[in-house]
Amino acid sequence: MSFVHLNRSSNSFRGAQVLITGGLGFIGSNLAIRLVREGAEVIVVDSMIPEYGGHLWNIEPVRDQIRVNIADVRDEHAMRYLLARSEYLFNLAGQTSHLDSMDHPYQDLDINAKAQLSLLECCRHYNRNIKIVFAGTRQIYGKPRYVPVDEQHPLDPVDVNGINKLAGELYHQLYHRVYGIKTVVLRLTNTYGPRMRVVDARQTFLGIWIRNILEGRPIAIFGSGAQVRDFNYVDDVVDALMLAALSSESAGETYNLGAEQPISLKETAELLIRCHGRGTYQLVPFPPERKSIDIGDYYGDFRKISSHLNWKPSVSLADGLMQTLTYYEKHGHRYWPTADAA
Numbered sequence: 593m594s595f596v597h598l599n600r601s602s603n604s605f606r607g608a609q610v611l612i613t614g615g616l617g618f619i620g621s622n623l624a625i626r627l628v629r630e631g632a633e634v635i636v637v638d639s640m641i642p643e644y645g646g647h648l649w650n651i652e653p654v655r656d657q658i659r660v661n662i663a664d665v666r667d668e669h670a671m672r673y674l675l676a677r678s679e680y681l682f683n684l685a686g687q688t689s690h691l692d693s694m695d696h697p698y699q700d701l702d703i704n705a706k707a708q709l710s711l712l713e714c715c716r717h718y719n720r721n722i723k724i725v726f727a728g729t730r731q732i733y734g735k736p737r738y739v740p741v742d743e744q745h746p747l748d749p750v751d752v753n754g755i756n757k758l759a760g761e762l763y764h765q766l767y768h769r770v771y772g773i774k775t776v777v778l779r780l781t782n783t784y785g786p787r788m789r790v791v792d793a794r795q796t797f798l799g800i801w802i803r804n805i806l807e808g809r810p811i812a813i814f815g816s817g818a819q820v821r822d823f824n825y826v827d828d829v830v831d832a833l834m835l836a837a838l839s840s841e842s843a844g845e846t847y848n849l850g851a852e853q854p855i856s857l858k859e860t861a862e863l864l865i866r867c868h869g870r871g872t873y874q875l876v877p878f879p880p881e882r883k884s885i886d887i888g889d890y891y892g893d894f895r896k897i898s899s900h901l902n903w904k905p906s907v908s909l910a911d912g913l914m915q916t917l918t919y920y921e922k923h924g925h926r927y928w929p930t931a932d933a934a
Contacts, residue, residue, distance in 0.1 A: 604838050606631030611678040613637050613665050613711070614646070614685035615658075618788045619727065619780075621650030622826045623682055623833055628654040630834075635674060637685070639664040645688075645789040649926045666707045668714065675711070676718040680837050683711065683764075684727045686757070690885055693753035704756035705763075712767045720773055723843070724764065725836045728779040730848070730892055732758040739820075740854075740893035743779075743846055751885040765844070774843035776836045781849055781892050785826030785912060786919035791928050798823070798860075802920055803928060805864060811873035814882060817858030822851035822891040825912035828905040835901045842901065850892030851905055860909070867913045 610627055614620040615636020627634050638646040640662055651658055663670040665685045675681065686704050687693065693700035708726075715722050733741050734748035749755045764775040782796055790799040801811045832849055836842045855863070858873070865871040878886065898904050907915075920927070 604630070605680075605834070608632045608680060609678050610634050610680045610682070611637065611674055612682045612684060614727075615682075616640065616646035616648060616650055616660070617684065618645055618650070618785075619783060619826060619829060619833075620682070620684045621647075621787050622785065623684070623830045624651055624658055625654050626827075626830050626834070628657045635659040635661060635678070637661045637663050637665065637671075637674060639685070647787070647927070649923070650787045664707075665711060666702065668710055671711060672714045672718055675714045675722065678719065678722055681711075681715070681722055681724045682727075682833055682837070683708070683724055686727070686760070687753065688729075690731070690751045690753045691881060693751055693756070694881070694885070697752040700752050700756050704753065705759040708760035708763050712763055712773070715773055716767065716771050720771060722773065723837055724773065724775040725833050726761060726764045726775060726777045727833075728761045728777045728846070729754070729757050730779050730781045730890060731887075732761065732779070733887075733890070735887045736890050739889055740850065740891050741848065742893040743848055743896055750887060761846070765846070768844045776839075776842040776844070777846040778832055778836060778897075779846065779848045779892070780824070780829060781851070781890070782821055782823045783826055783829050784823055785916050786923075788826070788916070790920060790924075801861065801864060802916060803924070805868050805871040806917070806920055806924060808871075811861045811864070811871065812876045813857050813861055813873055814876060814878045814886075817856060817861070817873075817875055819857050819886075820854045820889040820891060821857065821860070822854045823860070823909055823912070824849050824851060824905055825907035825909075825915075828903075828907055832897065832901070832903050835903055836897075839901055845896075845900065847897035847900070848892040848894050849897065849905075850894035851909070853909070854891035855909065863910060864913050864917075867910060868917055 616638035731754040790803040861873040
C-alpha cells in the first residue's frame, strides 16, 4: 500500500456517490474495489466490448457491493441519468490500443474524442458540481525531445490514439475554463498489476509478457531492448486518482505520473524472469507497423503531482511484478484458456 496518499481514518469517500466509466477494466476495477473499502457508493459503467479489457471477475472481491451498469459511454440517455446523481466521475473508459487506432481510426475517434465530449455535455446540462478525473496518457507527447518529460513538453502524438486522447484531454480542460466544471487530467504511463489485460498487448506489452512467462513461452522484445520506460503499479495509480479527486486545488490541472527509476525493456524482462524464477526472452525485429509509431525512450517527470498532491509511487517494480505474477498464477484461468479450464 502506498506511503502517504490517503488518510485511511478520514473516510474521505465514505457515503460519496462515485461513477467509474470503464469500471470493469483494469484500472477501473482496482479503483472500484478500493473505493468500496473506503465506504463509497460505487457504480461502474462498462460496455464489455471484448477487446477493451472489461471482465466481471475483476470486481469479484466486492461484486455484491457495487452496482454494475453494462452500457456504452456513447449512450447519452444512460449517461445522463448516471451522471446527474454522481459526486465524482472517474473517467477511465477508452480505446487504448495504438495499432487498433491506426487500423480503425473512426472507432477510436468515436470513443476517445466524441464520447468524451458527450459526457462533458451531460455534466454541463445536468451536474456542473461533479468532480471529474480523466485518465489521459503519456502517448500525447509523442517521441520525447528530452527526458524526463514534464507537463510543458510539446505535444506531438505519433498515432491516431494519441491525437484522440489529446482531444479528450483538451475537452476536459476547456469545460473547466468555460463552464467551471471541476476536471483534472492525469497523464498515465505504463500501468501494470492484477486485473490487467493479459491475452494480448492491447493495453500494455507487460500483459502478454506475463502470460507468456507463465505459459513457458519466451518474452519477445522488439528491437534492441535498450528502450527506456517507466512503470507504475496499479495501487499507486489508484492513489493518484483518488488524491486528484479529493483535492480542492487540483481542478483545472494536468499531472504526469511516473517512476523514480526508469528501466530498459531488456532489464524489465530480466527482472520479470528473476521474479518468476524461470523464463527466457528474445530480441526480435520491430514489425513495420509498430516501428512507425514507436516513441523510443520515455519516462515522466512527476514532480508537479508530488508537490501539489504529495504523491509518488511506493511499490517497487520488483514487488509489483511479484504481486502480479502471484495473481495470475492463481487466477490466470479466468483470463485466458488453459488446460485446467478445458
